[in-house]
Amino acid sequence: MCAHALPAGFDPGVLGEIFPVVKEAGFLDRDSEKAAFHQELVRDPRDILLEKPHYGAFYDTPLELLLRRRSIDTIMITGIETNVCCEKTARADDVLELDELWSFVSSKDNQRWVWIALCRRTRQVVAFFVGDRSEASCRQLWERLPKAYRRCRTFSDFWDAYQKVFATGKHQSVGKDSGETNHVERWNNTLRQRLARFVRKTLSFSKNDFYHELVWRLFIIRYNIECIS
DSSP: OEEEOBOTTOOOTHHHHHOHHHHHTTTTBTTOGGGSOOTTOOOOTTOOOEEESSSSSSTTSSHHHHHHHTTOOOOOOOOSOIIIIIHHHHSOOOEEEEEEEEEEESEEEEEEEEEEEEETTTOOEEEEEEEOSSHHHHHHHHHHSOGGGTTSEEEEOSOHHHHHHSOTTTEEEOOGGGSTTHHHHHHHHHHHHHOGGGSSSOSOOBSSHHHHHHHHHHHHHHHHHHHHO
């Protein structure tokens, strides 16, 4: 048995956008009367009450561990809305890992920074931009994100541009030891192993921007297809 609850005043995200009363009346506020179980709900003493701080029941909760310990491999999910209560409980909202990768064209003084947004669930690159390392380039990455991903939580390193561009409350700057950017860091290694021009100490390089971005785009297309094949 899972209960969806949030700290008082916490942004309920898209649910609050669709139903403003959820946020205004505090229906999901932890310890509030409105968030309590209905008095006619019969709870078995063997029920496990699991509080989930996000829509997904498995993210930031011990649910998977509890199921494994009991050798449970099948669960039934019920709710009043299939696409909200049920689907969002079954799978967590997507999380994006962000990073910027150094490269150059013609000479190492002519730097090109590749900004990427990687979906943690699918491992696919959902947006990218080639430019400098400025806030303007970071904003170009944001504008290239499909609208469906703009509500996602995001993680990046401590480069200042991310804090200025990505939504406050949904973005978090973290160190590598947190593990929150492991997938995008691993993706960078994959890129460098397959395209020598992106290795820091390389003898391979692009002579102009057209071919630099063309090779980059072809790699992403092929990589994303491999993720679903």
